[in-house]
Amino acid sequence: MAEPLSIKELAKSEELLVGGHRLCPGCGHSIILRQMLHASEYPLVLAMSTGCLEVCTTIYPYTSWKTPWIHSAFENAAATITGVETMYRALKKKGKIDKDVKFVAVGGDGGTYDIGLQSLSGAFERGHNFVYVCTDNGAYMNTGTQRSSATPFAADTTTSPVGKKIIGKQQERKNLTKIAAAHDIPYAAQASPHNWKDLTMKFRKALEIDGPAFLNVVSPCPRGWRTDASETVNLAKMAVDSCYWPLYEVENGKITINYKPKEKVPIFEWLKVQGRFKHLLKPENEGLVKMFQDKIDRDWEDLQKRAGE
Amino acid sequence: MKKKGWKEVPIGGVLKDKGSSVAYNSGSWRSFRPVIDLEKCINCMFCWVYCPDSSVIIKGGLVAGFDLEHCKGCGICAKECPPKVTAITMEPESKGPVCG
Numbered sequence: 481m482a483e484p485l486s487i488k489e490l491a492k493s494e495e496l497l498v499g500g501h502r503l504c505p506g507c508g509h510s511i512i513l514r515q516m517l518h519a520s521e522y523p524l525v526l527a528m529s530t531g532c533l534e535v536c537t538t539i540y541p542y543t544s545w546k547t548p549w550i551h552s553a554f555e556n557a558a559a560t561i562t563g564v565e566t567m568y569r570a571l572k573k574k575g576k577i578d579k580d581v582k583f584v585a586v587g588g589d590g591g592t593y594d595i596g597l598q599s600l601s602g603a604f605e606r607g608h609n610f611v612y613v614c615t616d617n618g619a620y621m622n623t624g625t626q627r628s629s630a631t632p633f634a635a636d637t638t639t640s641p642v643g644k645k646i647i648g649k650q651q652e653r654k655n656l657t658k659i660a661a662a663h664d665i666p667y668a669a670q671a672s673p674h675n676w677k678d679l680t681m682k683f684r685k686a687l688e689i690d691g692p693a694f695l696n697v698v699s700p701c702p703r704g705w706r707t708d709a710s711e712t713v714n715l716a717k718m719a720v721d722s723c724y725w726p727l728y729e730v731e732n733g734k735i736t737i738n739y740k741p742k743e744k745v746p747i748f749e750w751l752k753v754q755g756r757f758k759h760l761l762k763p764e765n766e767g768l769v770k771m772f773q774d775k776i777d778r779d780w781e782d783l784q785k786r787a788g789e
Numbered sequence: 790m791k792k793k794g795w796k797e798v799p800i801g802g803v804l805k806d807k808g809s810s811v812a813y814n815s816g817s818w819r820s821f822r823p824v825i826d827l828e829k830c831i832n833c834m835f836c837w838v839y840c841p842d843s844s845v846i847i848k849g850g851l852v853a854g855f856d857l858e859h860c861k862g863c864g865i866c867a868k869e870c871p872p873k874v875t876a877i878t879m880e881p882e883s884k885g886p887v888c889g
Binding site: 487488490491492495497498499500501502503504505506507508509510511514515537538539540541542543544545546547673674676702708709710711712713714 | 792793798802804806807808809810811812813814815818819833834835837838839840841842843844847850856858859860861862863864865867868869879
């Protein structure tokens with residue numbers, strides 16, 4: 481079983497995502513990927529669906545990756561990586577490879593919640609040995625902030641614009657971790673980059689597991705969330721402390737909540753620092769904040785119940 | 790980096806030089822630069838673990854400074870440096886008056 485690593489041990493490994501990529505200053509994606517790559521003891525093969533991370537780290541003729549990396553399309557990161565994994569298994573059977581290699585697919589929330597869901601579901605069902613990581617920044621940030629099914633309620637995006645008639649996104653967000661766990665895969669978890677200990681441990685656990693594993697990681701986006709670039713890690717922390725993004729894992733059907741805030745931060749504290757929610761500061765929109773808070777409370781209670789607490 | 794002609798580009802647009810983006814100077818985007826006081830630094834390495842641009846230099850297990858060639862000046866390192874330590878400060882790149 482995987483052991484947790486200290487920050488000093490993590491720092492000893494080689495940097496596999498180097499600088500010079502064109503992600504915005506303060507992007508959450510590269511923080512998540514760096515932490516994960518440092519935590520792995522195995523050589524990794526990465527597949528990425530279209531998104532900020534994929535586009536910005538591989539602007540031709542540059543690449544920021546020091547690990548084998550493949551991109552094919554928006555909707556099929558999971559199908560691509562499972563193809564690579566199947567080839568690896570075949571070559572191993574023939575004795576042409578003897579290394580232990582692990583396979584990781586990464587998609588943003590657009591490439592996972594929406595466009596890539598069918599290929600992800602198929603890959604889970606076929607039971608390939610891979611880890612799927614979703615870096616969820618809650619909209620299609622790469623093309624200029626269009627709503628996705630991961631966009632939170634009442635958020636202002638270009639396709640759910642706030643105005644006299646519309647309050648921002650009118651629907652609730654999809655609970656993808658629950659959907660992934662419903663495939664009865666051996667491991668599904670939610671993590672956040674501010675808690676590097678938890679994130680690296682979950683990734684190491686996911687790599688060890690024989691079969692599909694799913695990691696959903698919150699990734700604050702300074703451009704789309706309309707926040708200061710230096711706030712990224714702090715926003716991830718507040719998302720967890722307010723129970724908007726609970727840290728939990730589902731191992732063979734058993735739910736464990738990894739972190740419980742001593743005092744739940746009111747969601748308003750998290751909303752008020754983000755420009756995409758600035759309309760919620762108006763007194764007439766108090767009801768929307770309450771609806772937001774109620775949904776979080778309901779989900780948190782439901783999660784605790786499912787965890788048997 | 791000199792762009793290759795179509796005859797030199799590998800088939801399928803495969804990139805064979807791993808980590809070639811280090812040749813790109815993303816540090817030119819910066820308007821604030823991080824400055825570290827190594828005497829105050831307690832080597833908790835939070836700046837390193839939270840840096841989105843892989844720009845905190847670690848030498849022999851200790852924080853040694855910043856890679857200003859690639860640092861975009863987001864300020865996460867200064868923000869996440871523990872409040873009792875505050876070894877990192879963000880200083881404006883331009884010493885002159887700011888427009889507006």
